[in-house]
Amino acid sequence: MTSPGLRERKKARTRAAIREHALRLFEEQGYAATTVDQIAEAADVSPSTFFRYFPAKEDVVLADDYDPLLLQALRDQPADAHPVEAVKLAIRQVFSAIAADDWAVERRRQRILLSVDDLRARALHQYTSTMGQLAAAVAERAGLPADDFQARVLAGAVMGVCLAALPPGEMSFEEHEFVALDRALDLLRAGLPLER
Structure with a gap:
């Protein structure tokens, strides 16, 4: 099995960061009260970037x-x-x-x-x-x-x-x-x- 390239590693880091900030916000303020915009801001990505990694807010948890x-x-x-x-x-x-x-x-x-x-x-x-x-x-x-x-x-x-x-x-x-x-x-x- 080959190691992932730079691009794949960067994508994996971005996805992990989005999930980490989302989980933190869900724990701190509740799932329903947390918005995609808040998650994106916390992860330092745009909402459109969020949706490239997760089709919807629930997918952060369901995936x-x-x-x-x-x-x-x-x-x-x-x-x-x-x-x-x-x-x-x-x-x-x-x-x-x-x-x-x-x-x-x-x-x-x-x-x-x-x-x-x-x-x-x-x-x-x-x-x-x-x-x-x-x-x-x-x-x-x-x-x-x-x-x-x-x-x-x-x-x-x-x-x-x-x-x-x-x-x-x-x-x-x-x-x-x-x-x-x-x-x-x-x-x-x-x-x-x-x-x-």
């Missing part, structure tokens, strides 16, 4: 930067790996590489998302889109059509298991959370047997 990385990591797993095992490996690969500062930002983003009713409702809608992307990646690995029913069911089950094991807003992906997630995905792979 999950890790989904594309996770989907690519899933596609990169060994072809002979069981789909659930490939998901486990991809999750570890992506989330164990996240720096502590980035996790702090992610936890702030999730706290705000969970504290604002409109954002929480939109996030639930986004799960459907994420499930479709995950299903397409699972299907691609298996050589099936992107809309394959089995891949979609598996993707929904994987997402449900992950949400049950690590509820939103509680993730930091320390080792005990990886263990809990691995255990949950292993139960899914085993057919979810209920044992005493």
Whole structure:
């Protein structure tokens, strides 16, 4: 994998600055009371620049930067790996590489998302889109059509298991959370047997 060029690094810094100032303002004065103009001013960018990075104010909170990385990591797993095992490996690969500062930002983003009713409702809608992307990646690995029913069911089950094991807003992906997630995905792979 090649390193991002100067232009990409500058764009990433600008995007991170916009998000940082937006999160700070949301925490200080509330999500509803914060305007795009205030965020742009705090980040020292124009409102039009803000909209180049985030289509709307809510996207500052809703945009999950890790989904594309996770989907690519899933596609990169060994072809002979069981789909659930490939998901486990991809999750570890992506989330164990996240720096502590980035996790702090992610936890702030999730706290705000969970504290604002409109954002929480939109996030639930986004799960459907994420499930479709995950299903397409699972299907691609298996050589099936992107809309394959089995891949979609598996993707929904994987997402449900992950949400049950690590509820939103509680993730930091320390080792005990990886263990809990691995255990949950292993139960899914085993057919979810209920044992005493």
